[in-house]
Amino acid sequence: MLIPYVVKPRADTGLNNGKIGIWLFLASEVMLFGALFATYLMMRLGSSDWPVGTTYLDPRWAALNTIVLITSSVTMVMAWAMSAKRNFKMFRFYMLCTVGLGLVFMGIKYIEYTAKFDHHYYPSTNVFLAIYFTLTGLHGLHVLGGMIVNSYFALFGKKAYNENPEWFTNRVENSGLFWHFVDLVWIFLFPILYLL
Amino acid sequence: MMSDGHHEELPFWRKYIFSTDHKVIGIQYCVTGLVFLFFGFCLMMLMRWQLAYPDQPIPLIGGLFGDARAPGGIMLPDFYNELGAMHGTIMVFLGVVPLAVGGFGNLILPLQIGAPDMAFPKINMVSYWSLFLGGVTMFGSFFLEGGAAQSGWTSYAPLADIASSGQTAWLIGMIFLITSSLLGSINFIVTTIQLRAKGLSFFRLSFFCWAQFVTAFLLLLAFPPLEAAGVLQLMDRLADTSFFLPDGLVISGEILERSGGGSPLLWQHLFWFLAHPEVYVLILPAMGIVAEVIANNTRKPLWGYRAMVYALIFLGFMSFIVWAHHMFMTGMGSTLATFFQTTTMIISIPSVIILSALLLSLWGGSIRFNTPMLFALAFLPMFGIGGLTGLPLGLAAPDIALHDTYYVIGHFHYVVAPGTIFALFAGVYFWYPKATGRKMSETLGKWHFWPSLIFMNGVFFPMLIQGLYGVSRRLADGGATYDFAGSVGPLNRMMSWSAWGLALAQIPFVINFFMSLRNGKTAGDNPWDATTVEWAAPSPPPHGNFATEPVVYRGPYEYSVPGADKDFVPQTQEG
Numbered sequence: 103m104l105i106p107y108v109v110k111p112r113a114d115t116g117l118n119n120g121k122i123g124i125w126l127f128l129a130s131e132v133m134l135f136g137a138l139f140a141t142y143l144m145m146r147l148g149s150s151d152w153p154v155g156t157t158y159l160d161p162r163w164a165a166l167n168t169i170v171l172i173t174s175s176v177t178m179v180m181a182w183a184m185s186a187k188r189n190f191k192m193f194r195f196y197m198l199c200t201v202g203l204g205l206v207f208m209g210i211k212y213i214e215y216t217a218k219f220d221h222h223y224y225p226s227t228n229v230f231l232a233i234y235f236t237l238t239g240l241h242g243l244h245v246l247g248g249m250i251v252n253s254y255f256a257l258f259g260k261k262a263y264n265e266n267p268e269w270f271t272n273r274v275e276n277s278g279l280f281w282h283f284v285d286l287v288w289i290f291l292f293p294i295l296y297l298l
Numbered sequence: 299m300m301s302d303g304h305h306e307e308l309p310f311w312r313k314y315i316f317s318t319d320h321k322v323i324g325i326q327y328c329v330t331g332l333v334f335l336f337f338g339f340c341l342m343m344l345m346r347w348q349l350a351y352p353d354q355p356i357p358l359i360g361g362l363f364g365d366a367r368a369p370g371g372i373m374l375p376d377f378y379n380e381l382g383a384m385h386g387t388i389m390v391f392l393g394v395v396p397l398a399v400g401g402f403g404n405l406i407l408p409l410q411i412g413a414p415d416m417a418f419p420k421i422n423m424v425s426y427w428s429l430f431l432g433g434v435t436m437f438g439s440f441f442l443e444g445g446a447a448q449s450g451w452t453s454y455a456p457l458a459d460i461a462s463s464g465q466t467a468w469l470i471g472m473i474f475l476i477t478s479s480l481l482g483s484i485n486f487i488v489t490t491i492q493l494r495a496k497g498l499s500f501f502r503l504s505f506f507c508w509a510q511f512v513t514a515f516l517l518l519l520a521f522p523p524l525e526a527a528g529v530l531q532l533m534d535r536l537a538d539t540s541f542f543l544p545d546g547l548v549i550s551g552e553i554l555e556r557s558g559g560g561s562p563l564l565w566q567h568l569f570w571f572l573a574h575p576e577v578y579v580l581i582l583p584a585m586g587i588v589a590e591v592i593a594n595n596t597r598k599p600l601w602g603y604r605a606m607v608y609a610l611i612f613l614g615f616m617s618f619i620v621w622a623h624h625m626f627m628t629g630m631g632s633t634l635a636t637f638f639q640t641t642t643m644i645i646s647i648p649s650v651i652i653l654s655a656l657l658l659s660l661w662g663g664s665i666r667f668n669t670p671m672l673f674a675l676a677f678l679p680m681f682g683i684g685g686l687t688g689l690p691l692g693l694a695a696p697d698i699a700l701h702d703t704y705y706v707i708g709h710f711h712y713v714v715a716p717g718t719i720f721a722l723f724a725g726v727y728f729w730y731p732k733a734t735g736r737k738m739s740e741t742l743g744k745w746h747f748w749p750s751l752i753f754m755n756g757v758f759f760p761m762l763i764q765g766l767y768g769v770s771r772r773l774a775d776g777g778a779t780y781d782f783a784g785s786v787g788p789l790n791r792m793m794s795w796s797a798w799g800l801a802l803a804q805i806p807f808v809i810n811f812f813m814s815l816r817n818g819k820t821a822g823d824n825p826w827d828a829t830t831v832e833w834a835a836p837s838p839p840p841h842g843n844f845a846t847e848p849v850v851y852r853g854p855y856e857y858s859v860p861g862a863d864k865d866f867v868p869q870t871q872e873g
Contacts, residue, residue, distance in 0.1 A: 104414070105414065105415060105417060105419070105493070106414075106492075106493065107417075107492050107493070112492050115491060115492060117492075118492075119417045119418070119488050119492050122487070122488045122491060122492065123417070123418065123484050123485075123488050126483075126484045126487055126488070126518060127480075127484055129518065129519065130480055130484075130518050130519065130521070130522045131522070133519050133520075133522035133523055134522035134523070134525055134526050135526075136522075136523070137522060137523035137525075137526035137527065137568055137571070138526050138529075138530075140568075141526065141530060141541065141564060141568075144561055144564050144567075145541070145559070145560065145561070145564075148559070148561050149559055224537075224538075225533060225537040225538070225539045226537060226538035226539055226540075226556070226557060227557060228540075228557045228559060229539070229540055229541065229557065229559040229560055232533065232537075232539035232540065232541060232557075232560075233541075235533075235537075235539075236529065236530065236533055236539070240529065
């Protein structure tokens, strides 16, 4: 038994199944992070002495991380383009770059977190740090999830690519959409936590 | 062609346990849902003993609960709270939703749109097993020290923030259940959009498919905020944050050692942002089932099919902007209260359109009173009572008097118990032949229906009366120690005996369900002379469902078409 429209788009919708699926998933992610941003707003509006982000956080690390993530989005697109052009070698190169940059992001996050803990700043210290750790922690989990999927494509994707390169490229595209979304969340997190 | 020529025989565990076939998964959901409905019902029956006979030892099984819960068989208030919180949680998230959405959605929707399976069969399997893990977590939490969650199914903060470890298990269980719903809803939406058979345009979809489609959007967009809230409450409980704890919170005379600065109301907003759409998740699939059964058994097209579909979509949108009508008592101010009571009154319009259309569909039909039809017919007035008793609760002024009384319990149980659960029974009797190839017994079905109808009302109608007298829903003794409850207190015994009667009334159903597997009348492909696509498949449908790819030529309810040679024209019939 074969499920139709897994690879080729359906004529009247113009989309394949996975594409709709990933966009629906991202819609639910918008609601998840939306609720957490709403929490941030309620905490902040309800507080009489909300700290400026720089009291606890160093925006230079975050700026560096923003650059890292944006670069990784570019390499992600390149990986997809190389797969679409049927150049698996270059696809693998760019995909590994994407994963590597994700790793750099997580490394910087690790440095930031340990610096906080060294100063005895914990989630329990106040609601600002609580929402900081929750938002960046959940975002970090998303980065990790994206890295796992991308590593799988880069390291073990050869067989799937050989069997059906078009399907493989679609899957890389879906993973890329998720990666860009995670990138976009960070673009919102950076100003509200570090700058405002 | 959909079949790939050869079917290799799968091992048992791939075929029936970790299956990717939507029908097996659907049956897994149905059975899980029914088992948890029964379990949740048992919790309630224990509570009903305490309400009817406060502080008397529970007969026969009272000794089983141990000294921590029921010393000498007498239920402690903490145990009562545990039962109450878990009854709500289990009935909603592990009983009705898995049965209505996971069960009927999985089993029927792909068949009804002429698809070979769901769009993502593996994700479908993951979503069932995620639900299963959620169920195990919830059930297991009863065995933790301090017992299962005790802060109500709403888990209001700050109480839930400082409750015993059962609450942590509740949150982890909810995260499994949310993941399950999320994956399931994506699957339903993609399947409906992409896998419709040739010729099956959106306005040829059955009302049931429309209901599942809209429900899936509600699950997709409403559950993530609860997931966020669950993460925040977990942080509060495990990492000592104060998202839901205000400054200077005093507990048992001592100031709580926390940073404070949080907002207990935030939890309520996030919770009800999910839980109001969740109400429609409970009711829309039920309406879908009732619509199918009514069209089939009146032998008439649904009255106002298009208006019903538009009402359904409108209802879906509106359900996202009514949530704070659960919170009129929080001092939100009259401006906000006015906004939410207005949207609440508006959302009653599409519900009334759908219910009226279903009622008008009966007009002039030659009705077949078989078991599914009896349950579907009973749904109409029962849901009607549930809906109408909701109006005073949706208006801020009367809600102040009725809030947190038994009136609220009576109201939403009329919607969900004799409403949704009756519709689900209708669905079980209606589609059982498709799933198993055999019909259920009509005689036993009627022995199930009539006592259930009487006892359901015996349980829930007195609650409305007690509520109008002001009896609070939270009292572990049912109001025995309050004078004002005195005159309506004895109703508790009537309700409890009705509840136990209701349990007995389910025995014919259980017997019927299992006996018919072997002894039921062989059904054939289309035992009800129905029009929709699922009846074109063999009963039970094989892996891959249809022998040849079905093509749809007409709308879903072409019954009693003038000039046709039979009183129904299947969607797949040419010409």
